[in-house]
Amino acid sequence: MTEVGDLPAIGIGVVGCGDWGRNHIRTLAGMGRLAWLYDPDPARLAAAAQLAPGVRQGRALDELLDNGVAGVVIASPAVTHRHLAEQIMGYGCDVLVEKPLALSVAEARTIARLAADLGRVLMVGHVLEYHPGLLRAFTLVAEGAIGEPRYAYSNRLNFGKVRTEESILWSFAPHDIALMLRLGGRLPVTVSAESAALLRAGMPDVTVTHLDFPGRLRAHIFVSWLHPFKEQRFVVVGSEGTITFDGVGGDLVLHRQSVAFEGGVATLAAAPAEKVPFATGSALGNELTDFIECIVTRRRPVADAASGIEVLRVIEACATNSGPTILTAD
Ligand SMILES: NC(=O)c1ccc[n+]([C@@H]2O[C@H](COP(=O)([O-])OP(=O)(O)OC[C@H]3O[C@@H](n4cnc5c(N)ncnc54)[C@H](O)[C@@H]3O)[C@@H](O)[C@H]2O)c1
Known part of the structure; x- marks a missing residue:
């Protein structure tokens, strides 16, 4: 950089x-x-x-x-x-x-x-598209460190800042959606969200968004501003391992454990977690x-502007809350 x-x-x-x-x-x-x-x-x-x-x-x-x-x-x-x-x-x-x-x-x-x-x-x-830890995580995925990415999730949870003009989906989730779109490399095929408006009618405070990408990648995003403690976690589960990034503690970890099926029996192969260093500098x-x-x-x-618009397309589809929405390329 x-x-x-x-x-x-x-x-x-x-x-x-x-x-x-x-x-x-x-x-x-x-x-x-x-x-x-x-x-x-x-x-x-x-x-x-x-x-x-x-x-x-x-x-x-x-x-x-x-x-x-x-x-x-x-x-x-x-x-x-x-x-x-x-x-x-x-x-x-x-x-x-x-x-x-x-x-x-x-x-x-x-x-x-x-x-x-x-x-x-x-x-x-x-800003998370510029985080050195997340950039390193994407490089690891591209290098095949966890095989084929199959499932990803992002948690962005905290107590506050509750906004009056927008819901939690518009306020917290843009970061996580931008990360998922980068991981998936394109728009998801379908998106849907469950939400709970606990403080004001029609203004969700908690949402879980599901994204189905072309191929096998599935993802969810859990955001809340009514969570008693701060958690920011980005996890990508692949066919040969998992990458976890803890946005609060700042640790990027590669887990190479795997599961094999022999005669219908699942065998777990454990491996020590590997802390991955990444570049210094702020996002x-x-x-x-x-x-x-x-x-x-x-x-x-x-x-860029295209990324900003794609993120809003996902949010807008989820905000209608009317079941899974199919997204088509522009
Ligand atoms: N990238 C991130 O991680 C991140 C984190 C927090 C907030 N944000 C975003 O930053 C923006 C501001 O959030 P915030 O938490 O600082 O809000 P805030 O309410 O603390 O600050 C907003 C400021 O904008 C000023 N303002 C209001 N109307 C204005 C106008 N017409 N012209 C110029 N200034 C005006 C207000 O006086 C206030 O000082 C929001 O879009 C929010 O989503 C981004």
């Missing part, structure tokens, strides 16, 4: 300086690339500015016109993403829009069309480096 120090010193702005925006601010400041901050809430803006003393604070978005900011991270609530992305691209900047790209496939496609028409970079904040740092490199080189980001 490219080092940010090898790239020209272009300036990046952050719009939306809340909980997650502050992580972008810290990371960009650490890279020496933070140029401009904007939040309509003066208290949020002032608190964010303390993380990066001396960085310009915007009073209005149109200050982005011709002011030397090349790209903007949009880390505001999802309901504002479309409008802000359109406005900021119109001011001449490339954009990294936090997940979910929008709150419908139609909206996401509108943003993507505008980016294509204006020739802007449009990237989505699927967010890698994501922002990709954004900066795309701005400079005009190539497509790893987490």
